[in-house]
Amino acid sequence: MGMAESNEVRFENVDKVFPLDGEYLEVLDTINLNIKSGEFISIVGNSGCGKSTLLKMLVGLDSPTKGKIIVGDRVVSEPRADVGMVFQEARLFPWLSIEKNISFGIANNVARENRQRIVKEAIELVGLHGFEKAYPAQLSGGMQQRASIARALVGEPEVLLLDEPFGALDAFTRITMQNEVLKIWEKEKRTMILVTHDIDEAIFLSDRIVILSERPGSIKEIINVDLPRPRDRSRQEFLNIRKKILTSFIGNSGLDVEYYI
Amino acid sequence: MNRVKSFMFKVIAPLLLIVVWQIFGTFGVLNEHILPPPTKVISTFVQLFKSGKLVDNLFISLIRVFRGFILGALAGVVIGIFMGLSRPINKILSSLVSIFRPIPMIAWIPILILGLGIGEESKVAVIFIGTLWPVLLNTISGILSVDTKLIEVSRVLEKSKIEMLIKVIMPSAWPAIFTGLRLGISTAWTCVVAAEMIAASSGIGYMIMYARELSQPDVVLVGVFTIGFVGLLIDAIIGALQKKALGWSYINKNGR
Incomplete structure (x- = not known):
């Protein structure tokens, strides 16, 4: 258990700003997030909301403009094999x-x-x-x-980041790969952080789903998925969570979300 | 069957040329003292081959080519790696490259003879310069062509700079470097003949010039064709080496 504590991932007031044609593009705004060791987290959001940037900074290929990212007791400044x-x-x-x-x-x-x-x-x-x-x-x-x-x-690695790894695959292969990843995660119990735009994929795999707002990305909502694994994609509880996520995206403006699915 | 067919297509044009040449020669359309017929060239070839004159001269030229080529290729690859990896080094040296590269090899020969004499050194130096440019330029472009996505992968896996060079950058650059080596060896072969024609007392180029002075067009032609065939052979050998060493780059998207 002591081991588990030491591999916690923490985002502390992380901002990211990109210079672009002499102007500044604010990509991420005040991200605060704690991820427990062994947890499976998904990050979903519109394209361009900075979710991939979040992973790039966590792995050390990019650095935050403000704030810091901590893995265990190390402040991330460059890539490390952990x-x-x-x-x-x-x-x-x-x-x-x-x-x-x-x-x-x-x-x-x-x-x-x-x-x-x-x-x-x-x-x-x-x-x-x-x-x-x-x-x-x-x-x-x-x-x-x-x-x-x-x-x-x-x-x-103590923490494995997955940046839309199945985005380019066909629907059937994607489902097979999701099952594989789940199997690996259950066997190895590493922390996994998945960036995806596939809501079903996020619900199928994650303990928690982090929803980012549009640019500049900030944490809009964190949804717990308390369903036993392996999860049945057609169960009512699964669909309820999907509805909740879609509502968070589209807003509850009297539209029947189910209709859009 | 397909291979036989493709071979036939390749040899048909040269064969036709030889036949036409022979017919024109036999019927006296061509001046025998300028362009002797193929039969005469072949008999001279056999004679020169048997006497050992052709082989000796060819061997001397080949030795010069390999000495110059190895030095030029080595320098080209090493300088190319540094220029490809370091922006400052690239900036500093690229103006020199742009000035010296367009100078034809022949133009170097007089100054090299003045500096190094008419011995082996001046010829090796010409070949060195001839080999250097194509190898250098292709090495630089090979190093620069490395996929930054693969560099990111090795950074994430915490590989050292040296390891990245050996395991990621160099393998990406090899196909381009091989292209440079192929161009370099054919330039080297051209250079040796040019250098021997200007000042030498041996070698295939010398043999051609000497035969011209004695008005022996058949010997000149034997020399010219030998140069062509040996050039072809060297290119085929490097091509085969490339295919063996870089088999992965020949796999197409559909499998084999």
Whole structure:
């Protein structure tokens, strides 16, 4: 339990402003958020509300204009292997086989004889058995994304960020991948933070859903999803939460939200 | 079957040219003292080959090419990496590159002979310069072409700068560097002949110039065609090496 406390993620009064053609574009406004160790959080919002920027700053590829982001007892200032990230595109190295792409994610201090075992386990976990020697260009988009997730997992990050990882996949593959991610999260119990524009995906996976307002993005509402997993997407409770999220987006201006779904 | 067909298509034009050339020669349309027929060129080739004269000269030229090429390629790749990685170094050196690069190789030969004499050094130096430019420019563009998204991936995984260079930047740059090497070796081969024609006492270029002085057009033609074939062979070897080393870049989107 002591371990769990130390990997908490905290956003403290985070602002982000981008300079743009001599003007300033306010992207994120006073973000305050605590994420417990092992929690599954989704961040949803309109495109351009700064949700991807939030992840980029948390992983250390970008920095807040004001405020700070803390992982455990470290203020994030540069990328560290304890925070991993899966991007929207698989971003595999085209010159490496799937096996070697995944192996790239392993920290350098891991002994050679262990690396093979780790890669093998990761390949089993994401269901890529038999494709070890294939090159990324020979795999479908969904399989490439599995390899990308495996590469992030073998780095053993305490916190794994997923930036719209299934956005480019077809509906069926997306559902399969959501089940896979859920399986991995339940097995490994890492903190996972997912940015998505798919509301069902957020409800299916998350403990809590953070809804961001339009630009400049600020936290509009945080919705708890207290449903047992695996969640049935057609259950009334599931639909109720979806309605609640949609209401938060569109506003309750006398419109029948169900009609739009 | 398809390969046979594609081979046939490739050889048909040269064969036709040789046939027409032979017919014109036999019927006296061409002046034999300027353009002897293919049969004469072939018999001279066999004679020069047997006497060892052709092989000796070819070997000397090849040695010069490889010495100059290796030095030029090494310098091109190393300087190219620095220019590709560092904006200040790129800024400082790019004006020099823009001034010196457009100068034809032939123009360097007199100054190199003055400085280095008519021995091996001046020829190797010409080839060095000829190889340097294509390798340098392609290395720079290869290094700059690295996908920043892949750099982000390795930053997130906390890889060191050296590791990023070796495992991400260089592999992305290799296809472009290979293109540079291919262009470089063909320039090098052109340069050696030019250098030998101006000042040398051996080599394939020298053989051609000497035969011209003795009015032996058949020997000149043997030399010219040998240059062409050896150039083709070298390019094919580098092409095969490239395919072997960079197999991944030949995989298309549909699988193999």
